[in-house]
Amino acid sequence: MVSEFIKKDAFKAFDVLKAGGIAIIPMDVGYTCAGGSGAALKKIFDTKQRQASKRNAMVGDLAIAKELYELSEKGWDVINTIVGDYDLPLGAVGPCRLDHPLLNVLDREAIQASTKDGTLVMLLNAGPFHAEICKLSLEQLHPIFGSSANVSLTGTKFRIEDIEPEIKDIADVIIDHGLRKYHFYKQSSTLLNVETFEVVRRGSNYEIIADICKRRFNIELVV
Numbered sequence: 001m002v003s004e005f006i007k008k009d010a011f012k013a014f015d016v017l018k019a020g021g022i023a024i025i026p027m028d029v030g031y032t033c034a035g036g037s038g039a040a041l042k043k044i045f046d047t048k049q050r051q052a053s054k055r056n057a058m059v060g061d062l063a064i065a066k067e068l069y070e071l072s073e074k075g076w077d078v079i080n081t082i083v084g085d086y087d088l089p090l091g092a093v094g095p096c097r098l099d100h101p102l103l104n105v106l107d108r109e110a111i112q113a114s115t116k117d118g119t120l121v122m123l124l125n126a127g128p129f130h131a132e133i134c135k136l137s138l139e140q141l142h143p144i145f146g147s148s149a150n151v152s153l154t155g156t157k158f159r160i161e162d163i164e165p166e167i168k169d170i171a172d173v174i175i176d177h178g179l180r181k182y183h184f185y186k187q188s189s190t191l192l193n194v195e196t197f198e199v200v201r202r203g204s205n206y207e208i209i210a211d212i213c214k215r216r217f218n219i220e221l222v223v
Helices: 004-018 038-048 062-068 073-085 108-112 128-139 165-169 206-217
Strands: 022-027 030-035 057-059 090-095 119-124 145-148 191-193 199-201
Touching: 004 022, 004 030, 004 128, 022 038, 022 128, 030 038, 038 108, 038 145, 038 165, 057 128, 062 073, 062 119, 062 128, 073 090, 073 206, 090 199
Parallel strands: 057 119, 090 191
Antiparallel strands: 022 030, 030 145, 057 145, 090 119, 191 199
């Protein structure tokens, strides 16, 4: 059962995001700098000094994934096994419905910055705050995208006080839930294409995810 404390903070952050603002929010795999509009996402991208090839990740849960992803039975099995059976966070990569109402909220430039060749990255199962804000996102059909709350190439931040001032300065709201769960990895989520088993990024829980893929799907992941 999720506490009122988390629910209130999720509402607070979502209201800012829906209004076009920027929020720094807590995920189990580190703090995320998130936006819900094209202008917000561009501001985050520019402030982080990200390379043009980098993509925003969507903040989503299994309900949102089922709305957006167009996966094979095996692709769904991969997601359900990693985030369901093993209760791990995952940055899932897979083909998506670009015409879905959740994505139509964003302008063309924001969609291009958040998808690649018809695929979308979605952070799944990243803690109770993540779960609550995902519910709001789907209920109100307003997407949340973002990336780790840090200047590019400086590493994921697991405490608010470690986030660079220029990143905190662009946030309209900062939700501080203290040290994040997977801080010992010093990495954000593992990004895995759930159709091709391509490892897009080795991150938190990678060794466990690789073991799951070997045991359950007879696939050796290669970084």
